[in-house]
Amino acid sequence: MIGALRGKILSRKPDNVLVDVNGVGYLVNVPLNILSSLPPEGHDVFLHIYTHVREDSLQLFGFSSEAEKKVFVTLLGITGVGPKMALTIMSGISYNDFLDAIDREDVALLCRVPGLGKKTAHRLILELREKLPSPSGVKDRVYEDTLSALVNLGYKKAVAQEYLEKTYREGASDIETLLKETLRRLTGNAG
Secondary structure, eight states: OOOEEEEEEEEEOSSEEEEEETTEEEEEEOOHHHHTTSOOTTSEEEEEEEEEEETTEEEEEEESSHHHHHHHHHHHTSTTOOHHHHHHHHHHSOHHHHHHHHHHTOHHHHHTSTTOOHHHHHHHHHHHTTTSOOTTOOOOHHHHHHHHHHHHTTOOHHHHHHHHHHHHHTTOOSHHHHHHHHHHHHTTOOO
């Protein structure tokens, strides 16, 4: 398997680049937003590669970072999402916006991606929200455990996170206090 490529860009097309690595040209499919950030033809490039092998083809997909590659591979694990759809998703929405849309359960933002309907958007949210990193980064274990407890109690993740943020910023640092104060806010008894 090819995991990364370093070489010169020979040509750029709307959905791929041809990378010369020591005399061998590799055709690498890349999302549009990554393509726009790559250097011009003739310059060196480094891409993290996902190698997709089927019985009738071998395709390379390139990404600027290992995190973007991980999101792509995770998307491939979703029923009904193949490499072409995963590439379309990553082309239609930036990496951080995608993570944010999954985290906030923003179906409308996901549906702006061409070919991505509500049903698939809901499936993405359902299957990815626990598998992908939080867009703001992991605060700490206590915060994450408290958020998980609130979601398990039936609160929507986005709503629970909003109220938990307020409590967390006030300096509560143990799970019992965070949970108690956030639940008090959620039930409307906050003063």
